[in-house]
Amino acid sequence: MQIDIDKCVGCGGCVNLCPQIAIHFFDNKACIDQFRCTECRTCVIACGMGAPNVSCRFPQAIIFTEA
Amino acid sequence: MANQYDIVVVGAGPAGLMVSQIAAKKGLKVLLVDQKKDIPKILRSCCCNLIIEPGTHKEVVTYSSGEIRFQNNNFVVPYAGSVIPLKNSFKVSPGGQALTIKGKSPEGNVAISYEKEALVNGLFSIVQKNKNIEILCGLQAVKAENVKGGVKVTFRDREKNFTFEGKVAVAADGVNSKVVETLGLNEKRRKFFARFRVCSFHMENVDCPYPDSWITFVGTGHTRTKRGQLYMCPKPHEGITDPPVYELTLGVPVAATVEAVSTRDELDYFTTKGRFSGWFKNMKIVDVRAATLNFYTPLINPIEGNVVVVGDSAAFIETYVQGAMMYGFQAGNAIVKYLSTGSGLEDYADAWKESFEYNDPEEIKRASQGFGLHVLKDHDIDYLFGLTRGDDIRGYVNEFSDPITTRTALLSHLDQIKKERPELGAVLEKFSQVSVDDALQVDSRKKKH
Numbered sequence: 001m002q003i004d005i006d007k008c009v010g011c012g013g014c015v016n017l018c019p020q021i022a023i024h025f026f027d028n029k030a031c032i033d034q035f036r037c038t039e040c041r042t043c044v045i046a047c048g049m050g051a052p053n054v055s056c057r058f059p060q061a062i063i064f065t066e067a
Numbered sequence: 068m069a070n071q072y073d074i075v076v077v078g079a080g081p082a083g084l085m086v087s088q089i090a091a092k093k094g095l096k097v098l099l100v101d102q103k104k105d106i107p108k109i110l111r112s113c114c115c116n117l118i119i120e121p122g123t124h125k126e127v128v129t130y131s132s133g134e135i136r137f138q139n140n141n142f143v144v145p146y147a148g149s150v151i152p153l154k155n156s157f158k159v160s161p162g163g164q165a166l167t168i169k170g171k172s173p174e175g176n177v178a179i180s181y182e183k184e185a186l187v188n189g190l191f192s193i194v195q196k197n198k199n200i201e202i203l204c205g206l207q208a209v210k211a212e213n214v215k216g217g218v219k220v221t222f223r224d225r226e227k228n229f230t231f232e233g234k235v236a237v238a239a240d241g242v243n244s245k246v247v248e249t250l251g252l253n254e255k256r257r258k259f260f261a262r263f264r265v266c267s268f269h270m271e272n273v274d275c276p277y278p279d280s281w282i283t284f285v286g287t288g289h290t291r292t293k294r295g296q297l298y299m300c301p302k303p304h305e306g307i308t309d310p311p312v313y314e315l316t317l318g319v320p321v322a323a324t325v326e327a328v329s330t331r332d333e334l335d336y337f338t339t340k341g342r343f344s345g346w347f348k349n350m351k352i353v354d355v356r357a358a359t360l361n362f363y364t365p366l367i368n369p370i371e372g373n374v375v376v377v378g379d380s381a382a383f384i385e386t387y388v389q390g391a392m393m394y395g396f397q398a399g400n401a402i403v404k405y406l407s408t409g410s411g412l413e414d415y416a417d418a419w420k421e422s423f424e425y426n427d428p429e430e431i432k433r434a435s436q437g438f439g440l441h442v443l444k445d446h447d448i449d450y451l452f453g454l455t456r457g458d459d460i461r462g463y464v465n466e467f468s469d470p471i472t473t474r475t476a477l478l479s480h481l482d483q484i485k486k487e488r489p490e491l492g493a494v495l496e497k498f499s500q501v502s503v504d505d506a507l508q509v510d511s512r513k514k515k516h
């Protein structure tokens with residue numbers, strides 16, 4: 001997942017709800033750590049602004065190495 | 068290497084700022100941490116009305132000349148911003164009928180609209196001036212643990228984790244509190260209702276036929292998904308009150324499995340194609356805010372070991388900004404007492420149990436009855452609101468009492484309704500019979516575990 005920062009208003013809703021703790025606050029916007037994200041889509045469901053989107057799919061290998 | 072403070076405060080909203088200020092004034096060493104870069108900058112939706120109904124949270128809150136006064140707790144908070152007194156609360160039906168609640172305060176107000184940024188700015192500048200408070204921005208709390216002699220809180224920035232230890236930690240990280248979650252306290256709540264998504268537009272040039280008022284758009288036809296609650300009221304904007312900026316807010320419950328329409332798109336729809344789009348023909352959006360909120364019943368006990376939970380962290384968004392400050396004040400004083408005498412945290416827990424409305428299941432029941440309006444058909448709401456034309460209904464903007472005010476106003480016409488629309492009469496009467504058990508039904512999901 002990635003955040004479209006033009007759509008994100010920085011409400012922080014997804015940050016505390018992400019089960020992987022993959023989203024942090026950077027410059028008052030949400031920012032997704034690509035190494036932690038498992039594309040579970042929690043943020044997509046949480047966000048009313050349509051800011052998170054699936055614009056990159058990480059190779060499984062990277063996720064496994066990180067975990 | 069752990070760092071030792073008297074108090075580690077997580078979250079610098081109204082609650083966290085208040086606790087820090089009270090504790091540091093008594094000489095305690097405070098670490099205050101927020102994930103935002105600019106603490107006073109408000110990014111999240113908040114209608115920010117001062118709830119002036121006496122007795123709310125067992126307190127009497129008033130505003131006059133630059134001060135918000137908490138009568139029973141006997142303290143004041145400076146507020147240097149502007150205000151707009153709201154004179155009426157209008158509930159507007161889909162067909163444009165209005166149920167009008169007039170202000171019940173001595174000044175004839177239903178609430179006072181103020182600017183959260185100005186309030187938080189004031190609190191923040193007090194905190195910044197106190198040398199006993201160290202402030203860290205841009206760090207997110209990810210975990211809190213009770214350890215021997217205190218609490219260990221783990222934070223992180225983009226790359227690294229940091230651990231700080233306090234004799235006491237304060238969870239003031241708001242409605243989706245990470246501290247509360249990692250301590251396992253959400254499991255102990257009575258009920259999880261739903262997750263809400265919120266979006267608000269702040270707009271100039273709104274052609275609003277109800278000035279100086281709190282407006283609730285009732286009925287299902289305002290959004291494409293036919294769900295959600297819509298509110299609007301004038302706001303001071305960067306100190307300016309005339310002409311006012313209008314804040315329009317939509318809150319929608321979302322099911323975890325459904326990818327609902329974006330709340331922003333729903334507001335676009337309401338303002339351009341909705342039934343009241345005429346009001347917004349010339350409007351210009353000056354700010355957009357949002358929120359995503361997990362809606363739980365309050366924590367029955369706001370203390371876990373040496374962690375003290377304050378404000379929204381303990382109770383969805385119903386503590387209000389003023390409650391966040393009041394409970395922050397009470398928690399701060401209780402912590403000061405605890406660290407000097409070894410006891411006193413219970414003072415805060417007792418005050419919380421005693422004064423926060425939704426700790427009483429009967430209050431939750433009353434609230435669910437009033438909001439029974441949502442089960443009505445749009446044309447029924449038109450009919451009902453039409454009946455109240457000319458009624459002298461008095462009340463406040465306050466979610467604890469508003470449902471009762473509305474229900475009483477409608478039920479005063481029950482005889483006529485039963486005669487003219489017997490089925491609707493029956494539905495209305497049923498609202499009064501929701502049991503506490505129904506209102507608070509334990510999730511079937513939870514029961515299985």
Ligand SMILES: Cc1cc2nc3c(=O)[nH]c(=O)nc-3n(C[C@H](O)[C@H](O)[C@H](O)COP(=O)(O)OP(=O)(O)OC[C@H]3O[C@@H](n4cnc5c(N)ncnc54)[C@H](O)[C@@H]3O)c2cc1C
Pocket residue numbers: 012016077078079080081082083100101102103112113114115116117118206207208209239240241242244245265316318358360377378379380383384385386387388389391
């Ligand atoms: C749509 C809406 C309308 C509302 N209308 C009103 C109203 O009319 N009147 C009223 O009085 N109240 C209203 N409220 C409620 C009000 O906003 C809250 O009750 C109040 O802000 C609670 O203050 P708090 O300090 O407990 O939490 P917050 O104000 O939420 O502050 C929490 C702070 O913690 C920070 N934080 C969060 N997570 C972390 C983390 N993991 N690590 C570090 N920092 C973190 C946040 O950045 C934030 O600064 C409304 C709320 C909403 C959503």
